[in-house]
Amino acid sequence: MKMKPLGKTGIEVSELCLGSMTWGARNDAEEAHEQIDRAIEAGVNFIDTAEMYPVNPVRAETIGRTERILGLWLEARERREDVVIATKHSGEGQKMVREGAPITAETIPDAVDGSLRRLKTDYIDLYQFHWPNRGSYMFRKNWTYDPSGQDRAAIIQNMEDCIGALEDEVRRGRIRAFGLSNESAWGTLQWIAASERVGGPRPATVQNEYSLMCRLFDTDMAETCLNEEVGLLAFSPIAQGLLSGKYQNGAVPGRSRMKKNPDLGGRVTDRAFAAVDTYLAIARKHGLDPVQMALAWCLTRPFMASVIFGATTLDQLDVALGAADVTLSQEVLDDITIAHRAHPMPY
Known part of the structure; x- marks a missing residue:
C-alpha cells in the first residue's frame, strides 16, 4: 500500500481510505470493526467518517452512530497512533444536525466536541467541512x-x-489539519486566501465525488489542486456500486444501496447503464476485476491524495483492497479514454 502526503501538512496516508458511511445502518459495530481490522492488516491507515453518518438514509436517531462505532474500535484496540481519522462538520441545511445551522465560528467548537466525544479520542487528524454554506454543484x-x-x-x-475558529482548535491540539468537501475551484482558492490572511490552517484536501463516471474534477479543480498542493479525496469511486456491474439488467441485490436508495442519488439513468457496459467490457478484455480497475484508475490521477471506498461485506472489502496491487497498462488507459469520450456525462 503506497503512502501519499495530505497537502502540506506532513501527514502521510494510505492511497486507499476506508469509508464508513454504512456503519450503524447496513453494518453493525462488529462488522465495522472487522472491516477496520482487515483494512489495517492490508496497509490502510486512513479512515473517513462524518458527524451525520450513517447515510442512505440520514435519520435523526442514527446521527453520530458511525463516529461512535469507530470510537469503540479505537477504545478497544488502543491503536490511535496507527490510524489517521478524518471527520466532517455538516453544512447548512441538514435539519437533523443543529437544526440545519450553517458552518460558523460559533458552531465549530461544539461540533468538534461532539466528534471527539463520540470518537473517544483527544484529536482529529483531518477536520473537513462537509459542504459549503453557499451550496454546491455536486450531487x-x-x-x-x-x-x-x-x-x-x-x-x-x-x-x-471559520479559519480563526479552526486555528483555535489547532492551538488546543484538537485538530491537526483542515479539509474541504464538495467544494468548487473558486471556493477552494478563497479558503486558501482566507487562511493566508488570517493565519489559520490551510486547506490540505478536498473531498469531492470522482470516478470513471463522474469527472467534474478534471478541469478547473484539477488545475487548482495541483498548483496549490491540495489533494483530492475521491468519494464514490465505484459510482455507488454501479461500476461493479451488480445493478446491470435490472438487478438489485438484497443488501445493496439501491435497495434503500433506488436512484442512487440521481446516478441511475439509461446513460449510466450504457456507460457501465462499456467499462465492464474493458475489464473483461484485459482480465481485470471491474471494481479494482475503477479504483486503480483513480489512483493514476496526478491530483489524488487518497481514494475513499466503502464495503458492506468482507468479500467486497478484500476485492477493493486488491486494487492497490493493480497496475493498469497503457492499453487499458487508452480504452478508458475512448470510453470516457463516448460517455462523458452518464448522470
Missing part, C-alpha cells in the same frame, strides 16, 4: 447550479471567521 446539482445570488462579502467574512 447532480451541476445541471441547475446558479451562484448568481451569492453574497461574496458575507462568504469571505464567514471563511475568515
Whole structure:
C-alpha cells in the first residue's frame, strides 16, 4: 500500500481510505470493526467518517452512530497512533444536525466536541467541512447550479471567521489539519486566501465525488489542486456500486444501496447503464476485476491524495483492497479514454 502526503501538512496516508458511511445502518459495530481490522492488516491507515453518518438514509436517531462505532474500535484496540481519522462538520441545511445551522465560528467548537466525544479520542487528524454554506454543484446539482445570488462579502467574512475558529482548535491540539468537501475551484482558492490572511490552517484536501463516471474534477479543480498542493479525496469511486456491474439488467441485490436508495442519488439513468457496459467490457478484455480497475484508475490521477471506498461485506472489502496491487497498462488507459469520450456525462 503506497503512502501519499495530505497537502502540506506532513501527514502521510494510505492511497486507499476506508469509508464508513454504512456503519450503524447496513453494518453493525462488529462488522465495522472487522472491516477496520482487515483494512489495517492490508496497509490502510486512513479512515473517513462524518458527524451525520450513517447515510442512505440520514435519520435523526442514527446521527453520530458511525463516529461512535469507530470510537469503540479505537477504545478497544488502543491503536490511535496507527490510524489517521478524518471527520466532517455538516453544512447548512441538514435539519437533523443543529437544526440545519450553517458552518460558523460559533458552531465549530461544539461540533468538534461532539466528534471527539463520540470518537473517544483527544484529536482529529483531518477536520473537513462537509459542504459549503453557499451550496454546491455536486450531487447532480451541476445541471441547475446558479451562484448568481451569492453574497461574496458575507462568504469571505464567514471563511475568515471559520479559519480563526479552526486555528483555535489547532492551538488546543484538537485538530491537526483542515479539509474541504464538495467544494468548487473558486471556493477552494478563497479558503486558501482566507487562511493566508488570517493565519489559520490551510486547506490540505478536498473531498469531492470522482470516478470513471463522474469527472467534474478534471478541469478547473484539477488545475487548482495541483498548483496549490491540495489533494483530492475521491468519494464514490465505484459510482455507488454501479461500476461493479451488480445493478446491470435490472438487478438489485438484497443488501445493496439501491435497495434503500433506488436512484442512487440521481446516478441511475439509461446513460449510466450504457456507460457501465462499456467499462465492464474493458475489464473483461484485459482480465481485470471491474471494481479494482475503477479504483486503480483513480489512483493514476496526478491530483489524488487518497481514494475513499466503502464495503458492506468482507468479500467486497478484500476485492477493493486488491486494487492497490493493480497496475493498469497503457492499453487499458487508452480504452478508458475512448470510453470516457463516448460517455462523458452518464448522470
